[in-house]
Amino acid sequence: MATVVVIGSLVGGTGVAHAGATEIPKGFLLTERAATAGPIVEDEEWWEIGNSLSRQLAFNPCRTKAKPRDGRVAMRTITYSTSAPSGSGEQLVLYRSAKSAQAAFRKLRADLARCPRQAVAKGGTGSRFGYVGKPLRVGDEALSVAGHFYKRGKREREPAELEVVARRGAALFIYSDVGNGPAAGRKIVNQAKKMTKKVCDLPGVCG
Template sequence: MIKQALAVALVIGSVLAGTGVARASTAEIPKGFLLTERAASAGPIMEGEEWWEISNSLSRQLALNPCRTKKKPHDGRVAMRTISYSNSAPSGSAEQLVLYGNTKSAQAAFRKLRADLTKCAKQATGQRIRFLRHASKPLRVGDEALSVTGYFYNKGKRERDPGEMRVVVRRGTALFIYADIGNGPGAGKKLTAQAKKMAKKVCDLPRVCR
């Protein structure tokens, strides 16, 4: 009886330990963790003039999608939060944090983005005379980072101000993107500042920077 009781205790202990490990290894983005989350949770200041959206869906496309891929992603992500802002100007911005199961998956996701920027540098806009072209340059943020600027071309002539700006950073197992649409060239400094802040903050999450 004693041996049986000990055997049962060992089995139960193993199961509980396994459950604990599984829970501990589950990636999670704490509520309120993203930089724009407080403002997004508070909602619009001007009803009917601006809109916020918070999503934890793993199936969303990355906030930088040069090839406009629609296929549901299967790239090893385990947690994700996207915050989008838009207004009637029209202009908008986005903040997105993606956690991957390991560093290798995060590196692969960043590498694919870089390849897509080359493959799909020129995007159609639905107007024959107008298209969008992306250009990128490396940034010294996190483990690897890119600053991406998209300019509209009308009849082959580039418009003065950028139509889209993004900063993409990988730090450990995390990939995060800050995006701005339609707010002019000055938005670039803000995006870089946000990315630098998140590059430090994301290391507070378990197993991200190890």
């Protein structure tokens, strides 16, 4: 059976920087303008914007359902879905300190190592879905994750899901893409790089 290797992320920015921002300004996320404008093609694409603090992180490899209690003070999640089916997502989470954000990132990285594969039903077969993560030089620490279907221990060539999880100071942000192929990886990495700079405009986030 193929082995899913999860590589630890880069570690940095361990200082405690208390976040002065307790809310995310309207229109702050990169995809928010498009999401607010609504669908381009009716009944073919859908946007959702939510500010719930009790929502799980957009990347949740262990399918955790327990209510999060990780020191977050503000959160915004934007999802885009199409009838293709395909989709993408953007999530920004502000924590009370850089230490709390780092702990959340560390837990997510541990979950990725603990739950690399999940059983799934795909066309009535006993397929499984697995993640492979590697460090990414974005912000203080980051991971690039690819999700693949496995059948009889063999990984399908093209990733079905791509994720970038990054932290800068007291902020954690996640960009995801489903069903748009490997080329979408560059797009979500660039989005994460933009947010790495943008999030420092919020008071106290970057120290």
